[in-house]
Amino acid sequence: MTDTVKKRLIKFLVSLIIFGIAILIIVYNLRDNIVYFYSPSEIIENNQTGSQIVRLGGLVESESVVSDGDSIFHFKITDGQEQISVKYQGILPNLFAEEKGVVVEGIYMNDGRFIANKVLAKHDENYMPPEVIKSLKETGKWQE
Amino acid sequence: MSLALNYIANSLLILCLVTSIIQSRFLFKIQNYNLFSISQISAIQFLSILVSFFILIFLFITSDFNFDLVYFHSHSEKPLIYKLSGVWGNHEGSMLLWILILVLFNFLFSLSKSSSQKFKEITVAVQSLMIFGFVLFLLLLSNPFNINNENFNDGLGLNPILQDPLLAIHPPILYVGYVGFSLIFSLSITGLLTSEVDKKWATIAKPWVFAAWSFLTAGIALGSYWAYYELGWGGYWFWDPVENASLMPWLSATALIHCVVVLQRRNTMQSWTMVLAILTFSLSLAGTFLVRSGVLNSVHTFASDPGRGLFILIFLFIILSSSFLLFALKSEKINKPSSHNISSRNTGIMVNNWLLISILSVVFLGTMYPLATDLIYSQSLTVGPQYYAISITPIIILFLFFMILSPQLSWGESKLLKILNEMRYILISCLTITLLTSLYYDLFNLTEILIIFLSLILIISSLSSGLNFKSTKVIVKSNFGQSIAHAGFGIFMLAVVCNAVYSQEKIYDAKVGSKLQLDEYVFDFKNIEQEEKDNFNSIRAYLLLSKNGKDLGEFSPEIRFYSDPPTITSETSIIHQFFSDIYVVMNVPQNQESISLRLHIKPFMNILWLGVVMIILGGIITAILNRKNYRENEIN
Numbered sequence: 001m002t003d004t005v006k007k008r009l010i011k012f013l014v015s016l017i018i019f020g021i022a023i024l025i026i027v028y029n030l031r032d033n034i035v036y037f038y039s040p041s042e043i044i045e046n047n048q049t050g051s052q053i054v055r056l057g058g059l060v061e062s063e064s065v066v067s068d069g070d071s072i073f074h075f076k077i078t079d080g081q082e083q084i085s086v087k088y089q090g091i092l093p094n095l096f097a098e099e100k101g102v103v104v105e106g107i108y109m110n111d112g113r114f115i116a117n118k119v120l121a122k123h124d125e126n127y128m129p130p131e132v133i134k135s136l137k138e139t140g141k142w143q144e
Numbered sequence: 145m146s147l148a149l150n151y152i153a154n155s156l157l158i159l160c161l162v163t164s165i166i167q168s169r170f171l172f173k174i175q176n177y178n179l180f181s182i183s184q185i186s187a188i189q190f191l192s193i194l195v196s197f198f199i200l201i202f203l204f205i206t207s208d209f210n211f212d213l214v215y216f217h218s219h220s221e222k223p224l225i226y227k228l229s230g231v232w233g234n235h236e237g238s239m240l241l242w243i244l245i246l247v248l249f250n251f252l253f254s255l256s257k258s259s260s261q262k263f264k265e266i267t268v269a270v271q272s273l274m275i276f277g278f279v280l281f282l283l284l285l286s287n288p289f290n291i292n293n294e295n296f297n298d299g300l301g302l303n304p305i306l307q308d309p310l311l312a313i314h315p316p317i318l319y320v321g322y323v324g325f326s327l328i329f330s331l332s333i334t335g336l337l338t339s340e341v342d343k344k345w346a347t348i349a350k351p352w353v354f355a356a357w358s359f360l361t362a363g364i365a366l367g368s369y370w371a372y373y374e375l376g377w378g379g380y381w382f383w384d385p386v387e388n389a390s391l392m393p394w395l396s397a398t399a400l401i402h403c404v405v406v407l408q409r410r411n412t413m414q415s416w417t418m419v420l421a422i423l424t425f426s427l428s429l430a431g432t433f434l435v436r437s438g439v440l441n442s443v444h445t446f447a448s449d450p451g452r453g454l455f456i457l458i459f460l461f462i463i464l465s466s467s468f469l470l471f472a473l474k475s476e477k478i479n480k481p482s483s484h485n486i487s488s489r490n491t492g493i494m495v496n497n498w499l500l501i502s503i504l505s506v507v508f509l510g511t512m513y514p515l516a517t518d519l520i521y522s523q524s525l526t527v528g529p530q531y532y533a534i535s536i537t538p539i540i541i542l543f544l545f546f547m548i549l550s551p552q553l554s555w556g557e558s559k560l561l562k563i564l565n566e567m568r569y570i571l572i573s574c575l576t577i578t579l580l581t582s583l584y585y586d587l588f589n590l591t592e593i594l595i596i597f598l599s600l601i602l603i604i605s606s607l608s609s610g611l612n613f614k615s616t617k618v619i620v621k622s623n624f625g626q627s628i629a630h631a632g633f634g635i636f637m638l639a640v641v642c643n644a645v646y647s648q649e650k651i652y653d654a655k656v657g658s659k660l661q662l663d664e665y666v667f668d669f670k671n672i673e674q675e676e677k678d679n680f681n682s683i684r685a686y687l688l689l690s691k692n693g694k695d696l697g698e699f700s701p702e703i704r705f706y707s708d709p710p711t712i713t714s715e716t717s718i719i720h721q722f723f724s725d726i727y728v729v730m731n732v733p734q735n736q737e738s739i740s741l742r743l744h745i746k747p748f749m750n751i752l753w754l755g756v757v758m759i760i761l762g763g764i765i766t767a768i769l770n771r772k773n774y775r776e777n778e779i780n
Binding site: 030 | 524527653703740
């Protein structure tokens with residue numbers, strides 16, 4: 001091995017190690033900040049209760065939306081098999097409606113309720129979040 | 145009429161294909177065609193696309209629903225400006241715009257006199273090869289001039305969220321940025337082919353790099369400003385995959401502009417400059433691919449068609465593999481041995497290049513990770529904004545530090561102690577200001593204090609290095625563009641931190657006549673009105689804003705109900721004050737009695753945009769001042 005090749009090899013290895021460590025730190029940080037998406041069936045199956053923030057998506061069940069003032073809303077999200085009661089305080093997005101697709105972000109409580117801190121806004125009334133389409137297809141409730 | 149236009153437009157596109165083949169002849173060493181000069185053929189190439197683009201505009205303005213594109217994306221009752229923006233508010237039209245800019249750059253470069261004839265020939269040939277690929281794609285897979293045989297009375301309309309004057313100019317400007325890097329890419333390939341990557345190359349490339357970078361910056365900023373007032377979420381950056389797709393080429397382009405300067409001044413970093421040029425254009429292409437294909441689940445994905453994405457993916461693969469192969473073959477030849485001291489400006493710029501690439505990696509991983517898990521484990525997930533904040537903050541602190549230090553270092557060798565000594569007044573005054581203000585405003589987070597401190601030093605040191613104060617005269621120095629842009633970045637960071645710390649938000653269920661309060665501001669809810677407009681119905685709320693009994697203006701947030709296509713949008717209402725924006729969004733009334741209103745106080749927004757404008761201006765100034773600079777250098 002000539003000197004220049006050796007030098008280059010060392011340079012290469014050192015930068016590889018530094019780069020590797022940086023990637024490890026980033027990925028470690030990434031794992032802490034991931035928000036998983038579940039359908040109502042999946043969330044019951046996995047029993048994802050506790051303090052972790054997750055997303056829940058499906059259709060808003062018809063005649064399930066109740067408001068008790070102070071911008072507090074209760075509604076149910078269904079994937080055709082299971083349903084989850086959701087409580088949310090805040091402004092509902094414009095396109096939030098019964099029997100339409102919705103994604104909420106928050107915490108699934110031990111008592112089976114979901115406390116949402118975000119209801120995700122979508123722009124198009126025919127727009128369906130891809131995750132919701134996927135979970136509806138899995139339960140056979142998807143209609144083209 | 146429609147048939148004739150269809151025929152003309154398609155012929156023009158084919159004409160462009162033919163001219164592109166003629167132009168790429170230099171790559172294959174065929175020189176015996178001399179009927180027209182390069183710039184004349186480039187002019188034909190440009191005009192053919194320009195005219196077909198005007199035909200498309202004409203079709204949208206006259207609402208010719210015999211054309212599929214017009215039928216799907218326009219409506220006869222739409223205001224003129226949105227008929228116009230409808231031209232590029234869809235996949236096919238935006239591809240035609242993309243190609244228009246591609247040929248425009250080719251044409252402009254063929255007119256420029258900065259390079260030798262041979263260099264120009266090869267650059268135009270490489271660029272024409274790309275034009276050929278894209279026009280072929282347009283003709284075969286996404287022809288904007290497809291005709292239907294139905295007799296539609298009216299179109300389906302443009303998504304109302306896109307019916308916004310700002311969004312009419314956002315895509316063209318962003319595209320000029322993206323596509324501008326195609327020329328840099330062609331220049332790099334030419335440099336590699338001829339083994340001429342040196343000071344001369346950097347001088348030719350510099351104005352184009354800075355111009356493309358300025359447009360890219362402006363395009364991203366416009367998109368961000370649009371999201372700020374139109375989406376009504378109170379923020380200006382959401383780490384949305386599509387925003388990330390435009391940020392990634394920006395980060396690599398920012399590294400690139402600094403490398404080009406180093407190359408011009410010191411004739412070093414040849415390989416790295418080539419890598420960045422190829423990377424930037426690849427990321428720009430990927431940005432288009434990601435936005436337009438619907439691979440990314442995002443609020444921005446208005447037109448989605450994964451099939452077309454495949455073409456751009458293949459195109460991207462060909463470009464990446466062939467250019468890196470070329471690079472591997474030539475990198476030995478273009479690298480000149482160079483020696484520079486460790487405490488020189490080169491080192492500082494190199495370190496910040498690494499930091500920019502680190503931020504790029506963070507953004508890349510955050511954007512791609514959900515795609516990967518979905519493909520591999522079919523597990524859907526999103527990456528929270530916290531990930532970006534936590535990962536990028538430490539990098540930004542280092543970045544700011546080296547941004548302050550590098551311009552103080554000379555290209556040769558510098559003594560760090562001497563610099564510290566020269567900067568002592570700036571350091572002490574900034575430290576005092578930071579400590580006093582953070583005590584006064586109860587700011588005890590060390591990270592935030594550190595960023596504010598570094599940003600302040602950056603602003604002051606950059607401004608003072610660009611201007612020379614000699615008794616009564618102020619002399620603008622040749623690095624004026626750099627100093628404006630760097631100071632702009634300091635102002636931007638300062639505003640970002642203060643905005644994050646001091647933003648306030650409150651939601652009210654309000655009745656007409658009630659008084660709402662947020663911080664020291666009082667919102668007097670006057671009334672609600674319903675109105676019928678041209679292409680939508682609206683509900684408008686009126687609120688008077690006051691602070692300590694002083695009137696500050698009236699809010700009129702609005703909900704719009706569009707019928708073509710049926711959509712509801714919220715129009716935010718913002719009162720801009722010097723130090724903070726007050727921001728009101730209203731919701732669709734759930735019942736008759738009360739209405740949900742969201743009130744925001746967003747401090748330092750004006751200052752944040754000021755910083756962004758300064759960054760863009762700095763880029764433009766540098767692009768224009770380039771020639772003069774080079775002449776000065778030669779004398780030195």
